[in-house]
Amino acid sequence: MSIGRRSLVIVGAGPRGTGLLERIAANAPELYAGSPLDVHLVDPHPPGGGRIWREAQSPLLWMNSHAEDVTMFTDETVPMQGPVRGGPTLHEWAGVDGRLFAGRQRQGAYMRWVYEQTVAALPPDVRVHHHPRLAIRVDGPRDGRQRVWLEGRAEPLLADLVVLTLGHLDAELDDEQSALASYARAHGLVHLPPDFTADSDLSPLKAGEPVLVRGFGLAFVDLMVLLTEGRGGRYEGDVYVPSGREPVLYVGSRRGVPYHSKIGYDWTGERPPLPRFFGPAEVDALLARPGGFDFRRDVWPLIEKELGFANYHRLFTAHPERTTVAWRDFEEKFAVAGPASLPALVAAAVPDPSDRLDLAALDQPLDGLRYRSYDQLQDGLRAYIEADLKRRHDPARSPDLAVFLGLLSVYGQLVRLGDIGSRWHGFFSHLASGPPGPRLRQMLALSRAGVLGFLGAGMTVTAEDGVFRAASATVPGARVEARALVEARLPLPTLERTRDRLLRQLYADGAAGTAGGLLAVDPADGRVLDRSGRPHPRRFALGPHTDARGSGAFTRPRTGGPAFRQNDAAARAALTFLRDLSCRAAA
Helix, strand or coil: CCCCCEEEEEECCCHHHHHHHHHHHHHHHHHCCCCCEEEEEECCCCCCCCCCCCCCCCCCCECCCCHHHCECCCCCCCCCCCCCCCCCCHHHHHCCCCCCCCEHHHHHHHHHHHHHHHHHHCCCCEEEEEECCCEEEEECCCCCCEEEEECCCCCCEEECEEEECCCCCCECCCHHHHHHHHHHHHHCCEEECCCCHHHCCCCCCCCCCEEEEECCCHHHHHHHHHHCHHHCCEEECCEEECCCCCCEEEEECCCCCCCCCCCCCCCCCCCCCCCCCCCHHHHHHHHCCCCCCCHHHHHHHHHHHHHHHHHHHHHHHHCHHHCCCCHHHHHHHHHHCCCCCHHHHHHHHCCCHHHCCCHHHHHCCCCCCCCCCHHHHHHHHHHHHHHHHHHHCCHHHCHHHHHHHHHHHHHHHHHHHCCCCHHHHHHHHHHHCCCCHHHHHHHHHHHHCCCEEEEECCCEEEEECCEEEEECCCCCCCCEEECEEEECCCCCCCCCCECCHHHHHHHHCCCCCEECCEECECCCCCEEECCCCCEEEEEEECCCCECCCCCCCCECCCCCCHHHHHHHHHHHHHHHHHHHHHHHHHC
16 A cells, blocks of 8 residues: 555445445545545455355345345435435346345345446546455554554554444353353253354254244244255145254244235335424434433334324225225324324224224234143144235235335434334334245245244243243243254344454443444444544444444335435545545645
C-alpha cells in the first residue's frame, strides 16, 4: 500500500459487506472521484456469500424466500441520499421461476456475482484486496490510523476507517447451556448447543434413537432436512420413505408450533397505503420523548394499529362481500378507535371471526390449549399445520399478505429506534419469515411416518437420572426422555458472550458500548459508540450484531430496504471522511 493511498478495511465480506461495497461504488463518483483508495475485505470465507450463504454447503438447504423476493440492488423506494443502481433479482439473474425457493448454493453464486459486478463498478483508483483470514483485534488512536490485526499475520492492516460487517456471531454457552453440556459429558450424552445448523456435526445423532430438539424455527427446518433427506430418505408425494438411518426427532419450543408458512400466492390490486399509523412522524415523537419510550407501552400499540389497518384495508377493498359497512366509514372510525372500543367496531363490521386480525392468537396459537396425551397432540398439531398451509395458499385470505406488507413497513420504521428487544424480532420471524410451504408438507409426512414428534408449547428440558427429559405446558404431566438434545436456534449475538475476539477486545477495552447486549452504534450512519455513548470517528458497524440490525442484508424489491438505507448512509459518511482526510493532507 503506497503512502498516498487511503485505506478502508471492511471486516466481513458476506452480504452486508458486499452491500456496503456496492454503495461505495455507487457514491464514489460524487464523493470520492479521482482519489486513490485501497479497500481491504477481511473474511476467511469467499466474498459475496460469506459464511452463511457460501456455495460450499448442502444442496438440500433452501432459502426461505421466493427467488423473486431476493435482491441486492436498490430501487427508488429506498429512502437514501445516494444514487439508485438497479440490478436483477435472484430469479432474474438465475433465469428461474420467481416463485421458486432457490437453494442456498444458488444464492451463494448470486452473491458472488453481485460482488464481482460491484468490484468491476468501482472507480479505477479504488482497489479491492481480499484477505481470507480472521480479524482478531482493532486498535489505534481516535484521531489516527487504525490497526486491524489478522490471525496468522504478523503485521496489521493500517486503516483510515474500519467497518465491521461481521454478520451472525458464534457465542459462548450461557449458564443453562454450560450446565447441560457438562451433564452430557459426565453421562455420555449428546448435547448440541445453539449453532448454525449447516456447520453442526450431526454424526453423534444415531439412527433410530430419540433426539429432543428445542426450537421450532428455521434452524429446526434445516436440522430436519439434513437428518432425513440428508441421510437418504425420500418423499413419494405426501409420504416419507425412511432410509433407516434417521433418528426420531421430538421438537418443542416456547410457542410449540413451526413458524407460519410462506404465503403461496401473488399480490393483486391496490396495496394498503403504508405507513399509516406508524411512520416517520410517530418515530420522531418516540425519539423525542424526554424519558425515552417503552416498547410494550408506547410502540406495540402503534404496530397493532398499523397491522390492523393493513388487514382491514385489504379485506374491505378486495373482499367487500365479507364486510357490513363501507370502507370509508370503517376507516374513519378505525382511525380514532382505542383498545377498548376497537373490538366492538371490528365485530360489527367484520362478521366472520377468521377475517379479524388477532395478533395474540397468531403469535401464541397453543396458549391455553391442553391435551391429555402426546398422541392427541400429534393429531392437533398436524391439523394446525394443515390449516395454516391451506390459509396461507388461499388468495381469498389475501389480508394475510397485506399484514405481511405491514410487517415489512413496520420493520423499516423500527430501525431508527435502535434495539427494541427480542420480542419484536421473534414475532416478526414467526409471522413473516417462516419456511416454504413444501417444508411444512414434509413436516407432516415425517410426523405420519413416525420420524418426527411434537412436544408442545412452553417446552422445558431437565437433565436427570442420566438422560435428558422434556416436558411442555400443552400436555401436563407427560415426559419424553432421550440421550441427545439439540438446541435448534442461532446463538444470541451479545458482546458479553460472543466468540468473536475482535468484538470481545473492543468491549473489554471500553471502546464498544452495548444496547440490549448488542454493539451500540449511531443510528444515523453506523459509527461505533463507546461505553460513554461517544461515536468513534474511524469505526463503523452494520448488521445483526449491532443495535441497528434492521432487516436482512438482502430484501424484497420495492419495499424500502432498511439495510440498503443503512449501507448508503455508512458508505457516504465513510467516503466523505476519507475525502476530507485526503484534502487536509494535501493542504
